Amino acid sequence: MTDPLGQQRPIDIKAQLQACRSKEDTFKTLVMLSKTQPRLTAEEKTEDNKIKGCESAVWLIIEEKDGLRHFKADSDAKLMRGVLVAILSLVKGKSLADIQQMDLKAELAELNLSSYLTSSRTNGVLAILDKITSH
Amino acid sequence: MVFDPTSLRPLFPILSQPAYDHPLVYLDNAATTQKPLWVLDAIQDYYRSFNANVHRGAHFLSDRATNRFEQARETVARFINAPLQSHVIWTKGATEAINTVAYGLEHLLEKGDEILITSLEHHANLVPWQQLAFRTGARLRVLPLTSKGEWEEEYARYFTDRTRIFAATQISNAIGTSTPLQVMLDLAKQQGAFTLVDGAQAVAHYPVDVQALDCDFYVFSGHKMYGPTGIGVLYGKNHALEVLMPYQTGGEMVRHVSHQATEFNVLPYRLEAGTPHIEGVIGLAAACDFLCTQDRLALLAWEQSLARHVYTRLHKAGGIELYSPEKNTTLVSLSVPNIHILDLNAYLDSQGVAVRAGSHCAHPLMAQLGVAGTLRASFACYNTMEEANRFCDVLLEAIDLLNEE
Ligand SMILES: Cc1ncc(COP(=O)(O)O)c(C=O)c1O
Numbered sequence: 001m002t003d004p005l006g007q008q009r010p011i012d013i014k015a016q017l018q019a020c021r022s023k024e025d026t027f028k029t030l031v032m033l034s035k036t037q038p039r040l041t042a043e044e045k046t047e048d049n050k051i052k053g054c055e056s057a058v059w060l061i062i063e064e065k066d067g068l069r070h071f072k073a074d075s076d077a078k079l080m081r082g083v084l085v086a087i088l089s090l091v092k093g094k095s096l097a098d099i100q101q102m103d104l105k106a107e108l109a110e111l112n113l114s115s116y117l118t119s120s121r122t123n124g125v126l127a128i129l130d131k132i133t134s135h
Numbered sequence: 136m137v138f139d140p141t142s143l144r145p146l147f148p149i150l151s152q153p154a155y156d157h158p159l160v161y162l163d164n165a166a167t168t169q170k171p172l173w174v175l176d177a178i179q180d181y182y183r184s185f186n187a188n189v190h191r192g193a194h195f196l197s198d199r200a201t202n203r204f205e206q207a208r209e210t211v212a213r214f215i216n217a218p219l220q221s222h223v224i225w226t227k228g229a230t231e232a233i234n235t236v237a238y239g240l241e242h243l244l245e246k247g248d249e250i251l252i253t254s255l256e257h258h259a260n261l262v263p264w265q266q267l268a269f270r271t272g273a274r275l276r277v278l279p280l281t282s283k284g285e286w287e288e289e290y291a292r293y294f295t296d297r298t299r300i301f302a303a304t305q306i307s308n309a310i311g312t313s314t315p316l317q318v319m320l321d322l323a324k325q326q327g328a329f330t331l332v333d334g335a336q337a338v339a340h341y342p343v344d345v346q347a348l349d350c351d352f353y354v355f356s357g358h359k360m361y362g363p364t365g366i367g368v369l370y371g372k373n374h375a376l377e378v379l380m381p382y383q384t385g386g387e388m389v390r391h392v393s394h395q396a397t398e399f400n401v402l403p404y405r406l407e408a409g410t411p412h413i414e415g416v417i418g419l420a421a422a423c424d425f426l427c428t429q430d431r432l433a434l435l436a437w438e439q440s441l442a443r444h445v446y447t448r449l450h451k452a453g454g455i456e457l458y459s460p461e462k463n464t465t466l467v468s469l470s471v472p473n474i475h476i477l478d479l480n481a482y483l484d485s486q487g488v489a490v491r492a493g494s495h496c497a498h499p500l501m502a503q504l505g506v507a508g509t510l511r512a513s514f515a516c517y518n519t520m521e522e523a524n525r526f527c528d529v530l531l532e533a534i535d536l537l538n539e540e
Contacts, residue, residue, distance in 0.1 A: 023155050023485035031478075031537065055493065056477050077475035078537060 013089045017111040026112055030082030037085050040074035051131060054124030056080045060131055067095050071132070083125065086111055091132055104129050138430070138437040143517045146171040146425075150517060157487030160522045165308050165466055165513035166491055167358045168339060170422070174362060177421035178414050188410055190387065204413055207420035208403070214423040215353065216344040217370050224369040224376070224406045225416055229335040230259040232354035232369035233302070235406060236331055237263035239379025240300060246272030249297040251323070253278040253314060254503055255307040258496040260333045264302060273299070278319075280503060284310055284458055294322040301328045305337040309495035309509065311442070311464035320350055329375060335359055339515065340438060340465050342431050351375035357415060361515075362422035366415030369406070376402050383408040434516040438465040441514045441523045448527045454534070458509055466513035468495075474537045476510045482533035488526055 013033065020026040040049075040059055051058040056077035063070045071092055073084040090107055091099045108114055108125070144150060147169045152159055161169060181203070187196035189204045205220070212220040226232040244250075250264045254277050268275040274297075278290050294301070301323035303314050316332065323330045331352040334343060339360040345353045352371045358364040371379070381388055381399065385408040391398040399405045442459070445467045449455045458468040470476055480492035494501045494508045501508055512526050 024482075027482055027485045028536070056475055077477045079475075079478050079481050 013086055014111060017086060017113065020112055027079070030079050030086070032082070033085040034078045034081035037073070037081055040072060044072065045074065051124070051127050053127035054080070056124070058084070058124065058128060060084075060128060062131070064096075068093050069096060069099065069132075080124075083113060084128070086113060087125070087128060087132070096133075096135070100133050104133070138433040138516075140437060140517050140519050143171075146173070147517050148172070154487035154489070155485065158525075160488040160525050162512040162514065162518065162522065162526055163489045163491050164339070164515035164518075165336060165359070165495075165511060167364065168361050168515050169517070170363065170418075171361055171425050173421045173425040174418045178363065178418045181414050181417045186413075189413055190404075200413060204411070204416055207416045210420040210423050211368060214343070214427065215338075215368075215370055216346050218346060219373070221402045222370055222373060222376065224371070224403045225411050226354075226367045226369050227365050227412065228356040228358070228367035229333060229354045230263075230356075230367075232352075232367055233260055233331065233333065234263050235369055235382055236329075236352050236354075236371075236379065237267045238382035239406075240329060241267060241271060242380050243378065244271040244273045244299060247297060248273040248299040249276050249295060250274070250300045250302070251276045251278065251293055251298050251328070252301075253303045253319075254280045254500055255304050255309070255312060255314065256302075256497065256500075257304065257308050257333065257335070258498070259335070260302055260304055260331075261499070264300070277499075278303075280312075280500075284312055284460075284504060286315060290319070291322055294319075294326050294328070296326055298323060298326045298328040300331070302331040302333065304333040304335070305341075306464075307497075307500070308336045309458075309497040309500055309511070310468045310504075311459040311466040311513075313460075313463070316348065320348065324349075339426075340435050345370050357419040357422060360422055361425055363415045363418035366412050366419050368419075373402070376406065379406060381406055381408065385409050387411070429516070435465070438514045438516060438518070439463060441465075441518055441520065442467050444520065445512060445523050445527055448524075449530070452527075452531055456506075458504060458506075466511055468509040468511045470506050470509050471534055474534060476508050478537050479510050479530065479533050482536065483526070483529050486525075486529045486532075488529050490526070 016029050020029055044061060045059045049059040049061050051060055056075050058075045058080055059073060061072040071088045073088060075081045075084060149169050150159060150161060185196055185199040185203060187200040189201045191197060208220045208223050212223045217223055226235060250268055250273055252261060252264055265275050276293055278293050279287050281287055303319060305316060306313050320330050330350040332348060332350045334353050334355040337343060338355045352369065352375060354369050355367060357366040388400050388405050388408040389397050390400045442465050443462060446457060446461055450457060456470045459466055476492040480490060483490055491511045492508060495511060
């Protein structure tokens with residue numbers, strides 16, 4: 001499994017997660033998704049790029065090109081990398097205005113993810129969503 | 136005869152439910168234990184048959200509530216062998232008990248005095264002392280461990296004639312290590328320091344005798360010893376409790392109030408402002424009763440055998456860093472190189488196994504051990520050998536799964 005992130009279409013990720021019938025399935029799917037994302041370099045893992053409020057370390061870099069947002073992310077926990085792949089598949093390549101229109105929490109719930117995350121890690125996810133939707 | 140934990144299972148109905156599609160395996164007992172029917176029934180009974188405010192009304196229910204409430208104090212006093220029930224102060228937990236002491240002793244501290252703790256402390260027995268030091272200009276000192284989690288030989292030099300307070304945990308919640316309390320308490324007493332023992336992780340496992348320990352203060356939480364949440368105990372020697380300035384004031388703790396002045400009540404009420412957590416007190420006494428009907432040393436031996444079994448299996452499996460002592464502990468604390476503990480935790484959870492991954496409210500200790508956190512499986516009397524093995528099996532499965540690239 002070495003598909004770069006770009007080749008995983010959102011629909012695939014969504015379908016894969018929605019097909020999960022148990023927590024164990026979701027776990028295994030997230031671990032698999034985690035492998036589809038290139039890791040950040042040590043230089044990219046700055047304090048500035050780090051998201052506060054996550055139990056695991058999470059870094060998120062936002063790049064704007066022609067008014068569209070592109071993301072790079074990493075975490076020291078595999079599962080969180082999988083979650084990041086899922087979240088970013090929803091928003092990548094969209095404009096900030098479009099992203100702000102989305103109900104990301106509801107979309108994550110559709111992916112079976114809200115129940116999967118413990119509340120303390122959900123808080124971490126909220127911090128990620130905040131960064132994704134902010135200027 | 137070997138202790139049989141299955142004889143206790145019917146007392147803990149919560150444990151017989153499935154978690155997702157798996158049998159629930161509850162190994163997060165150091166965070167909080169489950170409650171036996173003794174406790175659940177006592178709380179129900181309180182609300183069904185004698186709910187009233189205590190020490191106030193002169194009526195049928197209030198008398199009953201007050202009697203049972205004060206009987207509970209006697210039960211807890213006996214449970215820790217406190218000489219007098221007025222030396223048992225109700226708090227909302229170990230945390231509030233420690234804060235009561237930290238604020239209560241503030242008026243006796245001067246700049247340059249020393250407060251000594253150990254590097255094993257839970258934040259609850261660290262932050263209140265650190266903040267007290269900030270407020271008073273006292274100095275917080277920390278008895279170190281070696282990087283292996285063992286005690287340094289030369290800790291005597293940390294006890295000086297400026298040591299005013301020595302506060303130490305009996306057992307580490309994060310790695311299960313016991314402190315050599317008796318030696319340390321003696322050193323502290325030789326310097327005339329107040330001594331506080333954090334028994335939060337001890338009371339569920341060890342018979343506690345505060346007179347034998349001979350500390351000034353002993354604190355614990357009900358919810359870690361099969362009792363309800365929101366109730367805990369501050370035990371103190373008479374002179375030690377008497378010097379505490381009440382850090383909360385209000386009703387119950389007063390004898391006479393005018394707009395000009397207030398005369399405080401006697402112990403234990405002086406340190407118990409406001410309507411107490413009556414149902415919690417009743418529940419805690421029931422938890423003590425439950426434990427007192429058990430052969431406590433047999434329970435302890437069983438819990439230790441579970442921890443030791445897990446330790447031995449995981450040690451043999453290899454590739455796992457174990458932070459808890461090999462023997463005489465009731466928990467196993469570990470990490471696996473290159474695998475995040477939250478990933479391990481998530482897989483264990485998906486299989487119905489409840490453990491704790493994190494820093495266990497002990498950031499400085501984790502820093503000293505050189506890890507961000509550990510995965511902790513902590514045992515209680517109702518855990519079975521199958522559950523211990525299930526934890527090992529699922530953990531090893533998780534490691535395999537997370538290791539493959
Ligand atoms: C050693 C130790 N001390 C203090 C506490 C604080 O207890 P509570 O949160 O019930 O006040 C804990 C709880 O985890 C503990 O393990």
